[in-house]
Amino acid sequence: MTSRTRTPLGRSAAMVGDTDPVPVPGERIGWGEAPLRVRAALGFAVVGAVLQSAGPVVGLVDGSPPRGFGAVPLLVVLALLPPLCAVVLTVAGRAVTAAGVLVGAALLAPGRALVDAQFLAEPLVASRPEIMVPTSLAPLTAGGGLWLLLGGHLAVAVAGLLAVGRAGAPLGTAYAAEFDDHSDDRSARARGISLFFALVAGSGAAVGLLLAPFVSADAFVLAGDVIESPAPARYGLLALAVATAAAAVFAAGSDRPAVARGVLTGVALAVLAVTGPQIAAGLVVDRLSPAPGPYFAALGIAAVTAAVWLLGRDAPEPEQREVSLESGRVHRVAGVLGLLAGAAALGAAFGDQLVVAAGIEAPVAYSNRLFVPAGLLVLGLSAALLVPRAAPAVRPAFTVALAAVPLAAAAALDGAFTATGVSDDVRVGPGVWSAGVALAFAVAAAVAGGIAGGAERDDVDLTERRVDLTLAGPLAAAALFAVGAFGLPAVKAPALVPPGIWAEFRLASWGLLLAVLVVLAVTVIAPASRPTRAAALLLGAAGLVGVRVLEFPLTAARAEQSAPGPGLWLSLACLAALVVGAATAVARR
Numbered sequence: 001m002t003s004r005t006r007t008p009l010g011r012s013a014a015m016v017g018d019t020d021p022v023p024v025p026g027e028r029i030g031w032g033e034a035p036l037r038v039r040a041a042l043g044f045a046v047v048g049a050v051l052q053s054a055g056p057v058v059g060l061v062d063g064s065p066p067r068g069f070g071a072v073p074l075l076v077v078l079a080l081l082p083p084l085c086a087v088v089l090t091v092a093g094r095a096v097t098a099a100g101v102l103v104g105a106a107l108l109a110p111g112r113a114l115v116d117a118q119f120l121a122e123p124l125v126a127s128r129p130e131i132m133v134p135t136s137l138a139p140l141t142a143g144g145g146l147w148l149l150l151g152g153h154l155a156v157a158v159a160g161l162l163a164v165g166r167a168g169a170p171l172g173t174a175y176a177a178e179f180d181d182h183s184d185d186r187s188a189r190a191r192g193i194s195l196f197f198a199l200v201a202g203s204g205a206a207v208g209l210l211l212a213p214f215v216s217a218d219a220f221v222l223a224g225d226v227i228e229s230p231a232p233a234r235y236g237l238l239a240l241a242v243a244t245a246a247a248a249v250f251a252a253g254s255d256r257p258a259v260a261r262g263v264l265t266g267v268a269l270a271v272l273a274v275t276g277p278q279i280a281a282g283l284v285v286d287r288l289s290p291a292p293g294p295y296f297a298a299l300g301i302a303a304v305t306a307a308v309w310l311l312g313r314d315a316p317e318p319e320q321r322e323v324s325l326e327s328g329r330v331h332r333v334a335g336v337l338g339l340l341a342g343a344a345a346l347g348a349a350f351g352d353q354l355v356v357a358a359g360i361e362a363p364v365a366y367s368n369r370l371f372v373p374a375g376l377l378v379l380g381l382s383a384a385l386l387v388p389r390a391a392p393a394v395r396p397a398f399t400v401a402l403a404a405v406p407l408a409a410a411a412a413l414d415g416a417f418t419a420t421g422v423s424d425d426v427r428v429g430p431g432v433w434s435a436g437v438a439l440a441f442a443v444a445a446a447v448a449g450g451i452a453g454g455a456e457r458d459d460v461d462l463t464e465r466r467v468d469l470t471l472a473g474p475l476a477a478a479a480l481f482a483v484g485a486f487g488l489p490a491v492k493a494p495a496l497v498p499p500g501i502w503a504e505f506r507l508a509s510w511g512l513l514l515a516v517l518v519v520l521a522v523t524v525i526a527p528a529s530r531p532t533r534a535a536a537l538l539l540g541a542a543g544l545v546g547v548r549v550l551e552f553p554l555t556a557a558r559a560e561q562s563a564p565g566p567g568l569w570l571s572l573a574c575l576a577a578l579v580v581g582a583a584t585a586v587a588r589r
Contacts, residue, residue, distance in 0.1 A: 028093030048155030055149030068129030068285035099163035100262015106160020114236030194252035202248030205300030211293025214282035334448035338382030341441035345375030351431030367415035370408035399449035400540030410511030481574035493559035
């Protein structure tokens with residue numbers, strides 16, 4: 001099986017009947033050849049870096065307590081790195097990669113702004129030793145430097161918006177050729193391995209951002225993770241984690257080497273700007289010690305970035321290149337991994353979640369019951385994936401439906417860990433270990449499914465692909481319903497405090513957050529997909545929402561006077577909208 005071949009734009013002038021040569025990808029594109037928007041973006045990035053550097057110098061808090069260490073030089077260097085890197089790349093003739101650096105840094109700007117906005121809400125609990133270390137509970141107020149810092153984040157975001165995509169480059173220019181000519185596309189093998197790194201190391205980086213920044217023995221310097229952090233810092237950390245994971249996957253799967261390298265470099269520098277001061281504080285500030293979270297984040301995103309840079313080098317010419325991945329073979333691998341994930345999920349459903357000491361009555365487990373529909377759903381799609389003729393059509397549904405496993409696992413693990421924290425006489429049972437195994441196999445199956453999809457698309461001509469606007473109505477409704485379906489409780493009772501996304505955020509909330517993000521992603525991707533693949537995506541999302549629907553009948557007995565919550569009705573509405581969308585896609589075939 002060979003990759004698709006295209007007629008490159010970079011033919012000689014004689015071949016195209018023109019007096020000027022047609023630009024080809026990889027040509028040197030310096031300051032003079034860069035579009036006006038890219039030059040403006042570089043200017044905004046420099047302004048943003050200057051404002052980010054000036055903010056801490058002026059002071060984020062009026063009458064601020066002293067810093068934990070001399071952090072100003074470190075903060076200035078971290079702020080200047082993205083624009084400096086972009087300028088160097090532009091001078092070196094790599095303006096497209098430079099624009100990607102600005103886009104990658106901009107993706108984390110909203111989350112960083114929310115984290116810094118904690119100084120506006122309540123500076124005393126900001127937990128930022130590089131800015132200040134309080135010595136009393138005296139109230140503090142935000143200073144003028146905070147507005148400079150927030151303005152810097154805004155300028156960085158504007159720079160990313162200006163640099164995104166072709167940045168207004170006219171057709172026929174060398175800059176536009178980087179996006180219009182497919183002769184320099186990354187191979188399916190490079191994208192597949194990069195996606196594996198993105199899903200594993202990128203997810204590790206996102207989790208690292210959510211963990212405690214350091215260990216604190218100082219009563220005035222809190223060291224909580226995302227759940228223990230105050231708002232708006234909590235929502236800023238969530239935004240940082242989501243943006244880091246999403247950017248890693250997007251860039252790793254990109255066809256364009258320059259875009260993939262640039263975006264990931266920008267994201268890595270932005271993550272370093274967050275974790276660098278945390279690592280330094282843990283090492284040098286009194287009564288603080290290092291925690292693993294910042295190291296996971298920095299090393300994880302560095303691993304993804306290195307993989308994308310190294311795998312993009314010295315690729316053979318497309319006419320001579322053979323794709324080393326056969327989608328049928330990878331389908332079988334994904335199917336086997338899915339069977340293992342489904343079997344482990346059923347093991348978690350029927351295994352003991354808790355083991356109690358003699359003389360103590362074991363509580364009835366309800367949170368693990370979602371593993372039953374999740375396991376059956378994954379098992380059924382995995383079996384279909386092993387049928388060669390059905391595998392290409394089933395694969396999108398299979399990949400999406402795998403999110404049902406972490407949805408069930410997060411709820412089960414939340415209940416188990418909460419119970420073990422109540423008494424030393426209660427410990428986790430084999431069902432918890434089965435849940436962990438199911439989660440691991442589900443992640444591996446998702447990676448294999450993504451690689452199979454990349455190999456499959458490499459054999460398909462996508463130049464005539466168009467967005468199906470007939471799906472806009474049902475998918476817009478499905479997206480709206482999905483936010484409430486997973487964000488609002490499916491079961492309500494007077495004495496029940498269910499986990500949520502907007503409130504009562506805890507371990508189970510991660511499963512809800514992942515599920516709603518998967519459904520929202522499907523509603524965006526499906527209109528641009530081929531009809532059969534769009535229908536499969538939507539049916540897979542419907543299966544995921546169906547697992548949420550079954551939460552009420554399976555777990556309502558956990559609380560007295562339980563009744564259907566708004567999340568149940570919105571789940572049913574979302575399920576109906578997804579099915580209508582799938583039927584519409586099939587009809588349009």
